Amino acid sequence: MSGVDPFILNLTVFVLAIFVGYHVVWNVTPALHTPLMAVTNAVSGIIIVGAMLAAGPKQLDVGTVLGLVAVALAAVNVFGGFMVTQRMLEMFKKKGK
Amino acid sequence: MSANSVALAYLVAAILFILTLKGLSSPLTARRGNMFGMVGMAIAVLTTLTLTHNVVYILIAIAAGGSIGALVARRIQMTQMPELVAAMHSLVGLAAVLIAMSAFNNPVAYGIALPGELLHASNRIELFIGTFVGAITFTGSIIAFGKLSGKLSGRPLRFPGQHWVNLGLGIAMVGFGIAFFLHPSWTPFLIMTAIALLLGVLLIVPIGGADMPVVVSMLNSYSGWAAAGIGFTLNNNMLIIAGSLVGSSGAILSYIMCKAMNRAFLNVILGGFGGGEGAAAASDDGVQKTYRSGSADDAAFLMGNADSVIIVPGYGLAVARAQHAINEMSKMLTDKGIKVRYAIHPVAGRMPGHMNVLLAEAEVPYDQVVEMDEINNEFADTDVVLVIGANDVVNPAAKSDPNSPIYGMPILEAHKARTVLVVKRSMATGYAGLDNDLFYMDKTMMIFGDAKKVVEDVIKALQH
Numbered sequence: 001m002s003g004v005d006p007f008i009l010n011l012t013v014f015v016l017a018i019f020v021g022y023h024v025v026w027n028v029t030p031a032l033h034t035p036l037m038a039v040t041n042a043v044s045g046i047i048i049v050g051a052m053l054a055a056g057p058k059q060l061d062v063g064t065v066l067g068l069v070a071v072a073l074a075a076v077n078v079f080g081g082f083m084v085t086q087r088m089l090e091m092f093k094k095k096g097k
Numbered sequence: 098m099s100a101n102s103v104a105l106a107y108l109v110a111a112i113l114f115i116l117t118l119k120g121l122s123s124p125l126t127a128r129r130g131n132m133f134g135m136v137g138m139a140i141a142v143l144t145t146l147t148l149t150h151n152v153v154y155i156l157i158a159i160a161a162g163g164s165i166g167a168l169v170a171r172r173i174q175m176t177q178m179p180e181l182v183a184a185m186h187s188l189v190g191l192a193a194v195l196i197a198m199s200a201f202n203n204p205v206a207y208g209i210a211l212p213g214e215l216l217h218a219s220n221r222i223e224l225f226i227g228t229f230v231g232a233i234t235f236t237g238s239i240i241a242f243g244k245l246s247g248k249l250s251g252r253p254l255r256f257p258g259q260h261w262v263n264l265g266l267g268i269a270m271v272g273f274g275i276a277f278f279l280h281p282s283w284t285p286f287l288i289m290t291a292i293a294l295l296l297g298v299l300l301i302v303p304i305g306g307a308d309m310p311v312v313v314s315m316l317n318s319y320s321g322w323a324a325a326g327i328g329f330t331l332n333n334n335m336l337i338i339a340g341s342l343v344g345s346s347g348a349i350l351s352y353i354m355c356k357a358m359n360r361a362f363l364n365v366i367l368g369g370f371g372g373g374e375g376a377a378a379a380s381d382d383g384v385q386k387t388y389r390s391g392s393a394d395d396a397a398f399l400m401g402n403a404d405s406v407i408i409v410p411g412y413g414l415a416v417a418r419a420q421h422a423i424n425e426m427s428k429m430l431t432d433k434g435i436k437v438r439y440a441i442h443p444v445a446g447r448m449p450g451h452m453n454v455l456l457a458e459a460e461v462p463y464d465q466v467v468e469m470d471e472i473n474n475e476f477a478d479t480d481v482v483l484v485i486g487a488n489d490v491v492n493p494a495a496k497s498d499p500n501s502p503i504y505g506m507p508i509l510e511a512h513k514a515r516t517v518l519v520v521k522r523s524m525a526t527g528y529a530g531l532d533n534d535l536f537y538m539d540k541t542m543m544i545f546g547d548a549k550k551v552v553e554d555v556i557k558a559l560q561h
Contacts, residue, residue: 006332007219014325017338020115021345028121030443030468033350033450034178036121037317039134040346041185043114046138046339047192047324048159049145050331053207054199055158056149063202064151068158070192070199075162076169077185078142082135083170084181089131091457092124 035088042081048074098147106144107335113137114339118346124463141335175458176415179313179448180246186313187238189320190297193231193327194290197224200330201286207331216281220330225274227326228286229293234319236297241312244305245447253305260367266296304365307489311354311365313448318347350449357443357469359495359506388524391542393554396483396518399542401559403480403516405436407472409509410456412446413486413521417548420459423485426552427461429559438465440472440509442490473510482514484535486548488526492533503531517541520551 028036051074054067098106113133120130142159149155173181201224204210209220216224243249273289304312321343328336355362400406408427414420427437439461445452456466476482484491491511494501511517512535519536521543526532536543544551 005219007223007329010329010332010334010337013334014329014337014341017111017341018345021118021342022349024115024118024342025346025349028118029123030353030450031441031453031463031466032121032124032127033353034446034448034454035127035131036118036346036450037182037314037350037448038178039117039121039131040317040321040343041182041189042134042138043117043339044186044189044320044324044343046114046141046336047189047196047327049141049335050196050324050327050333051192052142052145052149052155053331053333054196055151055155057203057206058150060151061203063199063206066195066199066202068151068154070195071155071158072162073188073192073195075159076166077188078138078166079163080166080170080181081185082131082138083167084173084178085131085134086128087170088175088454088457089124089128091454091460092463093128 032089032092035085035092038081038085038088040081041077042085045074045077045081048078098144103144103148104334106140107333107338110137110141110144110335111338113140114342118342175454176447177246178451178454179309179446180242182448183238183242183245183313183316186316186320187235187242190231190234190236190238190323193323194228194235196327197228197231197330198286198290200224201281201283209330209332218278221278221281223326223329225277225289227323227330228290229270229274230319230326231323232290232293233297233300234316234323236294237301237319238297238316240298240301241309241316244301245309245313251305251309254302259299259303263296263299266292266299270296300366303367307358307444308360308365310444310446310448310451311351311358311360311362314347314350314354315366316347318344318351321345321347353443354449357507359503386537388537389539389542391518391544393544393546393551394558395542396520396544396551397555397558399516399518400430400435400481400483400555401433403435405479406430406438406481406483407476407479407511407514408437408439409482409484409487409491409511410439410441410445410452411485411487411490412452413488414548415446415452415455415486417486419485419549419552420455420461422549422552422556424456424459424461426556426559427465429556438467438472440467440469440476440511442469442487442507442509445487445490469507469509476510476513479514481516481518482511483518483520484511485520485552488521488533489531491535492531493535494531494533501531511535512538515540518544520544520546520548522547 051070117130117134120126270292273285276285325340493512495506495508
């Protein structure tokens with residue numbers, strides 16, 4: 001396996017993750033499709049990881065500044081996404097008695 | 098942290114994200130799932146923080162973006178959810194573009210090029226893909242946001258040769274992508290990005306009206322693919338896994354929405370449906386059809402004496418802000434021992450599941466809210482159906498008239514009930530611009546007026 005191109009390893013992870021996503025999402029109840037979309041907004045905020053790596057190098061230049069902007073943008077999604085999902089799910093709780 | 102511990106922490110976060118989506122299979126487990134998601138994100142962010150230098154700057158950026166996100170999440174109204182979601186997709190798209198530019202600016206720092214050498218060949222392709230998907234997501238979502246929030250006209254905008262223009266731009270974009278692959282420099286990269294930004298606008302502009310739920314779902318999917326694309330560029334499994342989960346989720350929602358409208362996905366993407374220009378198509382047989390109209394008192398009498406009532410809410414209900422009133426009304430009916438349920442068509446709102454959230458906000462118990470496939474068999478045994486703010490989703494022509502543009506679309510079979518009450522502002526047509534035979538049936542009574550006003554009058558009448 002040592003000679004495998006990183007692209008192939010990435011592709012393996014990619015395809016398996018799509019499989020998992022496909023099966024998990026079909027089980028989501030239609031009543032919660034809007035919270036699903038809001039929470040996937042938050043999850044796609046994972047791009048913050050890439051943004052942090054872009055902002056990470058020690059010397060500040062155009063690249064790190066772009067990275068910092070991207071961090072702020074992704075943070076909107078992370079916080080906004082999870083919090084609005086929580087808010088919606090609370091509504092579904094109240095009458096769940 | 099060592100590369101191995103980072104990879105393991107990312108694995109834990111990825112599993113937590115999967116559990117987040119899994120939790121949404123029931124309202125009972127959904128909140129716990131959301132909590133898993135937050136923990137997963139915290140693990141991913143803290144782990145990544147150990148790999149970076151400018152920790153203070155990064156924390157400031159997180160605080161800035163995070164507080165905006167938190168503020169919006171608290172303030173946003175549930176009717177505005179589609180706009181919020183569209184706006185968030187655009188942020189992911191823009192972030193992807195910025196990261197790609199940063200990576201190209203300093204590829205050595207990302208370990209995707211050796212000092213003094215050009216970017217690796219495979220990374221050039223990945224960078225190209227990540228950038229253009231991100232750019233299309235960015236501008237496309239801005240247009241979708243504009244349409245959904247009413248800042249832009251919701252009508253599809255079409256011009257002659259549109260598809261050829263898009264095709265030409267697409268080919269040009271790939272051309273500059275190839276130029277970038279052969280000789281990685283800023284010029285082809287920036288031109289390619291600019292074309293992708295333009296394409297994002299042009300692809301969404303011709304889609305409008307009833308197709309917006311599909312657009313929102315599709316851009317949801319794109320935002321995931323953009324994140325995954327950046328993951329490929331940076332060889333980062335965390336981004337690939339989370340991006341793929343989001344990408345497949347959006348794709349499935351797009352599929353469900355298309356199926357609910359009996360539309361081929363490609364057809365929606367090519368655009369131009371639901372603009373209202375078909376409004377003249379109503380009743381072309383030249384026969385003046387007659388309908389029966391009644392008052393809120395009549396409606397109260399009919400529902401008050403029924404054994405079972407099914408409410409069919411459409412987006413018009415939310416526009417009139419009548420959700421709370423309708424909940425109060427159904428409580429009164431339930432107290433009289435009448436069985437009340439809500440029938441939800443998959444495209445009842447402006448995004449998948451939107452109507453469920455709007456009803457939940459008004460504290461309608463979710464066990465009274467039933468999806469189309471489950472309730473369609475029960476209309477025939479139901480005394481009264483109250484259609485409120487909905488039109489095309491109860492049009493029997495979708496089942497009976499092969500010439501109807503919506504023929505084949507799954508509908509709520511309200512016409513099978515013993516009595517049908519329709520609350521509407523006027524006899525005007527719905528999104529699809531079609532007349533609705535349901536309104537002219539002998540058992541149908543039209544109640545004209547604002548949805549909220551009518552429901553409040555029904556409540557008053559029920560009190561007597």
